[in-house]
Amino acid sequence: MKTTNILSLAFAAMMASAAYAQQPLSIEHLKDGHAQVRVAADQKCLLLPIEENAPECFIKVQVDNSTAYTFTARLAVDKVDFTVPFDLQPYQGKELTFEVNTPHQDRHSSREPKWTSTVQKANGFDVTNREKYRPEFHHTPAYGWMNDPNGMFYLDGTWHLYYQYNPYGSRWGNMNWAHATSTDLIHWEEQGVAIAADGIGTIFSGSCVVDHKNTAGFGKGAVIALYTSDGIAQRQCMAYSTDGGKTFTKYPGNPILSADIPDFRDPNMFWNEDINAWNLILACGQEMRIYSSPNLRDWKEESRFGLGYGSHDGVWECPDLMRLPAPVAKGEQPHDKWVLFCNINPGFPAGGSGTQYFIGDFDGHKFTCDTAPEVTKWQDYGKDHYATVSFSNAPEGRHTMIAWMSNWQYANDVPTQQYRSGNSIGREPFLYTGADGQLYLGSAPSPEYDGAGLDKTLKIKGDATITLSNEEGEEFVIRYDQKAMTLSCDRSRSGETDFSKEFAVPMTAPVHKKLTSLRIFIDRSSVEVFGNNGEVVMTNLVFPKSTYNNISITK
Secondary structure, three states, X not given: OOOOOOOOHHHHHHHHHOOOOOEEOOEEEOHHHEEEEEEEOOOOEEEEEEOOOOOOEEEEEEEOOEEEEEEEEOEOOOOOOEEEEEEOHHHOOOEEEEEEEOOHHHOOOOOOOOHHXXXXXXXXXXXXXXXXXXXXXXXXXXXXXXXXXXXXXXXOOEEXXXXXXXXXXXXXXXXXXXXXXEOOOOOOEEEEEEEOOOOOOEEEEEEEEEEOOOOOOXXXXXXXXXXXXXXXXXXXXXXXXXXXXXXXXXXXXXXXXOOOOOOEEEEEEEEEOOOOEEEEEEEEOOEEEEEEEOOOOOOEEEEEEOOOOOOOOOEEEEEEEEEEEOOOOOOOOOOEEEEEEEEEEOOOOOOOOEEEEEEXXXXXXXXXXXXXXXXXXXXXXXXXXXXXEEOEOOHHHOOOEEEEEOOOOOHHHOOOOOXXXXXXXXXXXXXXXXXXXXXXXXXXXXXXHOOOOEEEEEEOOOOEEEEEEOOOOOEEEEEEEOOOOEEEEEOOOOOOOOOOOOOOOOEEEEOOOOOOEEEEEEEOOEEEEEEOOOOEEEEEEOOOOOOOOEEEEEO
């Protein structure tokens, strides 16, 4: 079924210049803290007043005596922080009943919650940016909460990005796939919700592929999505698109893959020419399971990897598996290695969530890791780089990756409200040999970002301290210790930090080769540091009063 019951962000943007004729509504209070709102669908949307720290309300939308939709929202109790829209257009000419179930702790209060006097109908919703921290050249949703990037692919000159999205607040919940498109990885156009929750469950992370050979039977070039439905259990489901990823139809045989474990999620699939079939890697508790399929619907488990390898201080999530050219020594034949990406929460060295990786070999059936089980390698040593996955079908054989630029320790609490969370700039993974002779993963900035925003490359010789600062005296400090072979970042005086005690902690990355340059991307609320153009990377959020406009270098 097509997803039409959530306000399209494209519609919201179109309505930003409309006249907002707002109409108050009458509320019928029921016993034990319940209420119902009757709404004639004669305007564009219903504006729901949200209070960030209010308890969640469960809301059931009924049409013609049947439940049409359910969701949760933190309806305002004491004050209105912002409003979010509920799209009434699919119900034009009908009357809707919103049944609101308030949390137990509020049911016996004698005061009337703020939302009952401020909920309104309107002819549109203004998405004009009201956030001083909204970045200039990173993707963010127009409004609402965002976490993991999902289902990313490239087709006919357009990058397609889907992401975990809550349209009814700026905290996690109501998971759907929202959709954004770009021709340059910098300027993004929001396309609305592409895959919405259904009776099987809410929509968790997954991947998309372009089925050039029509292996799934939905037509050559159909876009196939696999995603995790989170309901009575976590199960893998399929949806397909025949219009280039604009709209999806859910496969009637869902779910296509189930298991008897609680954490069974985040399918990532790719075509493997070596076996002339599809491979799928799934995060299953604290290991990865690898599958194969001829048609994207019928999957055979081939092997498992991970028990005893790397960090196991949290749940393994959001896998990726790709082939990259290995660096070639003199006299050595060109060859490839495979890299398995494993996002983990918690377990990151500086606390919270991060992305570890394993280098090895893969024959389409089994992944064999080159390093000892106790060795743990991290893609990015900043605190705000998680759920890293790549675009499928990328041009010129690229493996362009994007990460969610936040950390689960404080993601729900960072000082933004109209939107919450952005994505990193794109990165191009590569392999290099460190001074110790081992293979490591690097991540270079994608070429589309050359000159984007404040893009500065600094040459360094030996120890260096780089201080980014603004006129208010706030600063972000980067230190390279050549003898200790470390790169560190200090954001303790970077701006707002008091929303979480975990935010201003020190971060240190090992350096595997002598650094000669640092490339730094500075946006309104982030600093991304690339040593030797990506041999060591640190990605961090910042919340200064104004963008850092001074750079100083000292020994």
